[in-house]
Amino acid sequence: MSRWLVTGAGGMLGQDLYAVLSAAGETAARASLADLDITSLEACVAAVEGHDVVVNAAAWTGVDDAETQEAQAFSVNATGAANIVRACKISGSRLVQVSTDYVFAGDATTPYGEDAPLAPRSAYGRTKAAGEWAVRAHCPESWIVRTAWLYGEYGPNFVKTMARLAVERETVSVVDDQRGQPTWTVDLSAAILSLVQVQAPFGIYHGTASGDTTWFEFAQEIFRRTGHDPARVRPTKSQAFERPAPRPAYSVLGHDAWERAGLPRPRDWRDALQRAQSVWSPSPLQNGR
Ligand SMILES: NC(=O)c1ccc[n+]([C@@H]2O[C@H](COP(=O)([O-])OP(=O)(O)OC[C@H]3O[C@@H](n4cnc5c(N)ncnc54)[C@H](OP(=O)(O)O)[C@@H]3O)[C@@H](O)[C@H]2O)c1
Numbered sequence: 001m002s003r004w005l006v007t008g009a010g011g012m013l014g015q016d017l018y019a020v021l022s023a024a025g026e027t028a029a030r031a032s033l034a035d036l037d038i039t040s041l042e043a044c045v046a047a048v049e050g051h052d053v054v055v056n057a058a059a060w061t062g063v064d065d066a067e068t069q070e071a072q073a074f075s076v077n078a079t080g081a082a083n084i085v086r087a088c089k090i091s092g093s094r095l096v097q098v099s100t101d102y103v104f105a106g107d108a109t110t111p112y113g114e115d116a117p118l119a120p121r122s123a124y125g126r127t128k129a130a131g132e133w134a135v136r137a138h139c140p141e142s143w144i145v146r147t148a149w150l151y152g153e154y155g156p157n158f159v160k161t162m163a164r165l166a167v168e169r170e171t172v173s174v175v176d177d178q179r180g181q182p183t184w185t186v187d188l189s190a191a192i193l194s195l196v197q198v199q200a201p202f203g204i205y206h207g208t209a210s211g212d213t214t215w216f217e218f219a220q221e222i223f224r225r226t227g228h229d230p231a232r233v234r235p236t237k238s239q240a241f242e243r244p245a246p247r248p249a250y251s252v253l254g255h256d257a258w259e260r261a262g263l264p265r266p267r268d269w270r271d272a273l274q275r276a277q278s279v280w281s282p283s284p285l286q287n288g289r
Pocket of ligand 1: 009011032057058060100149150155
């Protein structure tokens with residue numbers, strides 16, 4: 001049993017992570033932004049003291065805003081991560097740093113391995129990559145868990161948006177030229193817990209669901225699950241949705257590290273979506289909250 005601290009605990013992942021740790025009987029403390037601003041080294045040192053494991057789920061996640069406010073994003077995603085690293089070194093805590101598929105170029109054709117070279121194409125990706133480097137350089141007793149396409153009960157996400165649009169609109173256009181792995185925050189939280197519980201080798205893990213799909217196919221699946229005709233989802237191209245930050249065309253991550261650690265590979269994204277639908281109450285997959 002460990003004493004955990006979850007930073008960014010008010011966020012979509014942070015809330016489910018805290019719930020999963022508590023349900024597993026772990027001693028977990030949570031710090032949302034109001035409790036702990038990770039851009040302050042002093043505050044990080046004080047907050048981390050007395051905890052065996054820290055999960056840094058705090059981040060600047062505004063991918064488009066980061067294009068024009070990279071310094072601010074860097075202060076959270078890179079300097080903030082470095083502050084957490086320093087604090088963990090001082091207190092002797094182990095660290096789980098949550099990272100992203102955006103550290104890769106997104107132009108591959110086969111899944112990215114854990115050791116694939118980083119080549120971020122966006123400001124957000126650069127700041128998250130810098131956070132990874134801070135962890136790798138100064139905190140060998142750490143796990144970096146890269147995730148992608150997250151959805152969960154808390155916070156805005158694609159599943160909730162599609163469930164709402166299925167009710168509000170006759171048709172919805174969704175891009176079919178970006179491929180990735182929709183990942184449920186509860187599955188990611190359980191995976192993080194298992195890494196620490198089995199004392200898996202420190203290093204990089206890909207915390208995404210198995211299988212892969214496009215946003216278009218994912219939207220169709222959400223329509224189907226909410227009792228709507230998936231033919232109302234129309235395929236379109238990324239060019240039709242010009243956004244400040246480039247989106248990776250191929251964000252499929254490999255899962256070999258789990259197997260090397262003797263842990264099961266993540267379940268398929270469709271199975272996870274089905275499970276999420278059965279436990280969310282009332283289900284955002286039904287009422288589009
Ligand atoms: N969502 C995805 O699809 C996705 C994909 C890949 C990787 N990730 C990674 O997964 C992790 C969790 O993301 P999420 O989806 O849960 O994002 P989220 O809902 O935006 O949660 C991030 C939390 O961090 C807080 N925060 C921002 N600046 C902070 C600071 N200076 N100090 C402390 N807390 C601060 C935010 O507070 P406010 O909301 O009040 O600003 C928010 O509660 C992040 O590392 C993210 O990079 C997410």
